[in-house]
Structures are given as structure tokens and as C-alpha cells.
Amino acid sequence: MAEFILSHEPAIRFGFFFGILVFMALWEVTAPRRPLNVSKRSRWFSNLGLVGIDTLVLRLLLPAAAVSTAVLATQRDWGLLNNLSLPGWLAILVAVLALDFTIYLQHAMFHFIPTLWRLHRVHHTDLDFDVTTGIRFHPIEIILSMGIKMAAVVLLGAPALAVVLFEILLNATSLFNHGNVRFPRNLDRIFRLFVVTPEMHRVHHSVLIKEFNSNFGFNLPWWDHLMGTYRDQPGAGHEGMTIGLAPYRDPKRLTLPWLLILPFMGRVAR
Numbered sequence: 001m002a003e004f005i006l007s008h009e010p011a012i013r014f015g016f017f018f019g020i021l022v023f024m025a026l027w028e029v030t031a032p033r034r035p036l037n038v039s040k041r042s043r044w045f046s047n048l049g050l051v052g053i054d055t056l057v058l059r060l061l062l063p064a065a066a067v068s069t070a071v072l073a074t075q076r077d078w079g080l081l082n083n084l085s086l087p088g089w090l091a092i093l094v095a096v097l098a099l100d101f102t103i104y105l106q107h108a109m110f111h112f113i114p115t116l117w118r119l120h121r122v123h124h125t126d127l128d129f130d131v132t133t134g135i136r137f138h139p140i141e142i143i144l145s146m147g148i149k150m151a152a153v154v155l156l157g158a159p160a161l162a163v164v165l166f167e168i169l170l171n172a173t174s175l176f177n178h179g180n181v182r183f184p185r186n187l188d189r190i191f192r193l194f195v196v197t198p199e200m201h202r203v204h205h206s207v208l209i210k211e212f213n214s215n216f217g218f219n220l221p222w223w224d225h226l227m228g229t230y231r232d233q234p235g236a237g238h239e240g241m242t243i244g245l246a247p248y249r250d251p252k253r254l255t256l257p258w259l260l261i262l263p264f265m266g267r268v269a270r
């Protein structure tokens with residue numbers, strides 16, 4: 001099973017990505033949570049264009065990526081878990097939890113360090129919040145976050161299988177928790193105990209600073225509770241809240257070419 005997953009990694013990852021994207025898109029059409037502000041066609045073109053460029057740039061610059069780093073770390077006995085004799089399942093569990101906490105810390109860092117915020121604000125300039133917002137990241141942010149992930153994999157000595165499972169999980173939850181989908185409140189309460197839901201992550205896309213500087217988790221909701229960054233609901237309610245960033249409200253200046261140069265433009269405005 002582990003061998004099969006590792007040898008078919010790209011196909012499995014693409015299958016999950018595409019399957020969940022289609023599933024969420026259909027859910028959004030049948031039960032939307034908020035009416036959209038901007039034409040879906042132009043936003044989807046920008047967001048899908050960005051994920052295409054991100055994939056291409058990653059394959060060109062860092063073709064080895066996190067999984068190969070994990071294989072190398074295991075061969076050379078690098079990192080904590082490669083020097084402990086934990087049962088395989090426990091090493092995978094510890095690695096997935098630690099990688100998720102790393103992504104939480106990285107996300108908070110991209111908010112609070114001004115140069116990094118220049119890159120990450122591309123994610124926040126989406127004037128709507130839907131499944132494709134979950135893949136809207138500037139290529140330089142993607143490269144930096146892959147570098148951070150590779151460093152974490154080496155320090156941890158994360159098993160290769162844990163890295164593949166974590167990347168599939170993170171990709172799946174990112175598509176899920178950006179869904180513009182109606183989610184019954186009682187169900188949301190239960191889901192929120194284990195996973196970041198769209199109702200929880202939408203707060204993070206509010207135009208208000210205190211709201212977008214909360215709910216940094218992408219996968220597990222526990223880190224926000226532990227670190228004191230959890231915010232239950234947006235002040236203006238899910239339908240009344242404004243999505244995006246205050247200085248970037250013109251859709252004509254948020255097309256794909258603009259998004260690519262956005263980090264290099266102007267001062268670090270919030």
C-alpha cells in the first residue's frame with residue numbers, strides 16, 4: 001500500500017485535487033453560502049492560472065520536493081523520527097501533526113512579517129471566497145513554503161508516506177475550507193472540533209485586520225485554540241462581512257498579471 005502510494009504520488013495527488021475541486025464546485029452551485037461579487041469566470045481564470053504557474057515553477061525549481069527530501073532523510077538517518085524507534089503508524093501520526101503545526105506557524109509568519117505579507121496578500125485580495133481561493137497563492141510564496149516544508153521534513157525525519165499523506169490532506173482541506181457552501185450550523189459545530197471548516201476559515205478572509213489576523217489553521221483547528229488566535233464568527237455575520245483587503249477593491253487590477261506583480265507594488269498596505 002505504502003509502496004503503491006509513493007510510486008503513484010503525482011497521479012494520486014492530482015486525482016484528489018481534481019475530484020475535490022469538482023465536488024466543491026458542484027456543492028457551491030447547488031447550495032451557495034453568499035452571492036458572489038465578481039464574475040466567476042475572471043476570478044477562476046486568475047486563481048486556476050496561478051495554480052498552473054505555481055505547479056510549473058515548483059517542478060522547474062524544486063523538482064525533488066518534500067517527498068524526495070523525506071526519502072533522503074530516511075536513507076541518511078537525518079532528523080528526530082529517524083533516530084527514535086517509534087512504530088511506523090506513530091511516526092506518521094507525529095509527523096503529520098508536526099507538519100500541520102509548522103504550516104500554522106508559517107501562515108502566521110506570512111501575516112506578521114511585512115515582506116512576507118506582500119506575497120501572502122495575493123491570497124487575501126480575492127473579492128469572493130470560494131473553492132478556487134484555496135489555490136490562490138503567489139508562486140514565490142509557494143516556493144518559500146516548499147523550502148520551509150523541506151526543512152521541517154529534514155528536522156523531523158518525517159517518513160515519506162507521512163509527507164505524501166500530509167500534502168494530500170492539506171490540499172483537500174484547503175479546497176474544502178474555502179468553499180462558498182451552505183453548512184448547517186449544528187454540523188459546523190461538530191466538524192469544527194476536528195477540521196477547519198469553511199465557516200471558520202471565512203473569518204480569516206474578512207477585510208477587518210483583527211479578523212484576518214485570526215484562524216490561521218488550514219487543516220486542524222486546534223493550533224488556533226492553543227495559540228489564542230481562534231475567532232468563532234465574523235462580527236458582521238457571514239453574509240454581511242466584506243471579503244478581501246481594503247486597499248484592493250478594483251477587480252480590473254486583480255487580474256492574473258496584476259496578481260503576479262502585486263507583491264512588488266506600493267507600500268505594505270493592509
Ligand SMILES: [Zn+2]
Nearest residue numbers: 107111120204
Ligand atoms: Zn492568511
Ligand SMILES: [Zn+2]
Nearest residue numbers: 123133201204
Ligand atoms: Zn484562505
